[in-house]
Every structure is written in structure tokens, then in C-alpha cells.
Amino acid sequence: MFGSKEIVTRTGKRLVIRPMVKEDEKALFDFFARLPDELLMFIRHNVRDPQIIKEWAESLNYERVLPIIALDEDRIVADVTLHRIPYGWKRHIGQVRIVVDPAYHGQGLATAILNELVELGAELGLEKLWAEVPLDSVAAVKAFRNAGFRCKAVVEGLVKDLKGNNIDILIMVCDIEHYYDARWLKKSEQKAQRG
């Protein structure tokens, strides 16, 4: 339905990004099985249950949830989802969730796949993207900021970690129109460097 494309990470690794299809069920299960418990804490379902993954794969509906995966050959190494609400006052907002294999952290993969999602959000007619990020996840906050998200609010002690401690959540929002301001700013920077 959407096709695919190749991206290159900062380490020179070539990865393919594309929407998840039904046939990705096993690769997605394997991806979640490789993730440490600390990362799985951010996911709303028990993704180590093969039945959950099977249900996701069999009920894909890109109009409600668009899952974009990054693949290193046959292995899924990142999964970002765009959740949409078709009616009501939030119909122009997409909610974004992302999980990246720790072996691929620090390579610019999260930023690259989030940028792709913002661009797709624009194509889908969305105006704003919303993300909830643990306040102490410096790398995640940086990746979202690099993809045009801005910090909007902190809700103190909203959620619980594995040990039952309350942790703060940062609400980040990307205004898609303003996402494109960066292209003007980049040009100014290039001009300043040249001049």
C-alpha cells in the first residue's frame, strides 16, 4: 500500500523502512523477544505473547494504526506506529510510539524513522503529532526533537516503571507546518557557513 525505501544510518548501515505487512508476524515477534524488559515497559500489550502479535498482523488497518518498521536484512530493528482517530476533536492529531533495538541505538535510526513518519503524517493530512516520552530518556527526547517535536508539558510521576516507581512523562508535539520551518533555517545556516 505504501512501498518501501532505504535509509543509511550514521554507521553506514543500509536499512529498509516500510509499513508492516501480515507476513512480518514472526519477525516482529522475534524483535520484541530480543528487547530488554526495561524497553517493553513502554508497550501497552504483552508483546511476548505470540497470540498478541498474530492478532496485530491479521488485523492491520493503516487508517487506524500505521506501523512502520526498519529492517536490517530480514530482522526488524525498529518499530514506529502512528495512531489515528478518525472522528472528533483529535482527528487532525496522530499519536506516535517508537521502539528501537538497543543494538541500533546511537546511529540516528530513531530520528530517521521519526522524520519519515512526520513526512507521512503530512501526506495523510495530519496537522500535529503527539508523543509521550519518559522524561529521563535523554536519547528518546533528542530523537523526537531532531524530528521536529517540541516539549510541551511534563506530567510528574504519571506512570510506573518495572519496580513500581512513579516516573515523569514528557508530552512532545510536532506541528507539521512548523516542521518545515527547519528547511528555511538549514538554508540560512548553510548560507552563513558559506558567507
Added chain:
Amino acid sequence: MRCYEMKWAIVSDIHSNIEAFEAVMRDISTWRVNRIIHLGDIVGYNANPRECIDLARQEGVHGVHGNHDLAALDLTLSEGFNILAYQAILYTRSQLDESSSRYLERLPFCLILEGEIAFFHGSPENVNTYILNAYQAKRAFNYIMKQLVSVRIAFFGHTHVRRLWHRDKVGKVKSIPIESDMVKLKEDGIYLINPGSVGQPRQRDNRSHYLIFDLSEQTIIFRSIPYDIHKAQEKILKAQLPEFLALRLADGI
């Protein structure tokens, strides 16, 4: 310029949608225009890039290049494209022959006619830059005032949404609501005007959009033309382009 009795048709973002382009050309033929100008992105997204180029050439349409036109010639320029746009560029490249590639190669970045009317795709500085909000419009106006000092009216595309920006003589920039199909331009200040898209409208109105610029009356007439969307969708699916590119045509997004 005021003494001319001239009408120009201005079209943008045709994006390989021959059904839409033909419908718009039929409507243009009823207006007795002196010139037809396109604002770039004649190819990309939809199924008939070569046919759209042939029709533009046949009808003597002058124009500028867009980011998709450039990426169709040089794939390295599609690096920043999203999955949908990238897939469509791969398809476009498979469809272009030597003659249609030559047409795209010869399109300039910017046209200035009558000394004070400019035409470009994204912004006066860059083919990839959008003019979507007041900040971006101010940047475009500033560039025009510094680098294109004679320009009073500039037409742009790229966003696929009809829009009219005005900078008055004291420098206040605002988006003028388009409440009727005809807008009379003021004598003072500078305008940035987007006609909307012929081949992939994104203003939640699935008709093809373009405009007529009446130079003698200094009016803009926005036109919205229905076309055979179903046929365009069938061609997209037959070409094995991403299905969403067909679905969006019906929704006008």
C-alpha cells in the same frame, strides 16, 4: 502592466494526473487566455507522467521545475522523499523517455514575466522549501524584497493548497481568506499566491484547482474542476503504485 488586456492560466502540481490535467485544460480553453504557466511538479505520485508532459508541450505551457521533476531526472535528489513519493519517483523514471526527460531538464527554477510577476515551485530560494505559515511567508517576502526587487506578485506551488499571502507597504504579512472565487488585488504591497494542485489537491476538496490571473483587472479567479477520479485511481492501481496514492485522490488530501 495595467494597460494589458491579458489573462493567464496558472496551474501547479499536475503530478502525472492526466485525467485532471485534461479537465483543467478543457476549462482553460473557455477563458481565452494568452498564456498558460505551470509552477512545477508536472510528474510524480500518479500514473501518467509522459502523457502530462506531452499535453503541456502540445498546449505550449511554460513552466518551472519542481522537486519531483528534478528527482525524476536525478534519483539522488529523492533522498529526502518519504516512502510514497519515493515509490512514485521510481515509477516515473521508468515511464519517461528521452524526449520527456529533455523537457524536464529544460525547465528553469524561476520565471519572471512582465518584470514584476514571478513563478517558482517551493519558495523563491529553494525548490524544496514550503510556504505554509506566516513565518515561511515572511521569509519568502524578505527574499523577494532583497533579491527580486521588481517583483510585486509571485506565484508558487508545492503545498497543494490554494493560498493567498499579502505583505503591505508597512511590512505586515497576512494570509487573505479566500472567501469567493474572485479576489481583487490591491495596488500596494506584494502578493504570494498559490493556485492549489491540479493532480493531487490537498485542501479536502477533491476537484482540480488552478487559477486565472486577469492582468488588466488585477483579479485572481480561483477555479475548481471536477474530473474522472475513478479512472485516475484505476491507473494508479494498475501501475502498482502505492494504493494510498489512489485513495487520497477521492478525499482531496
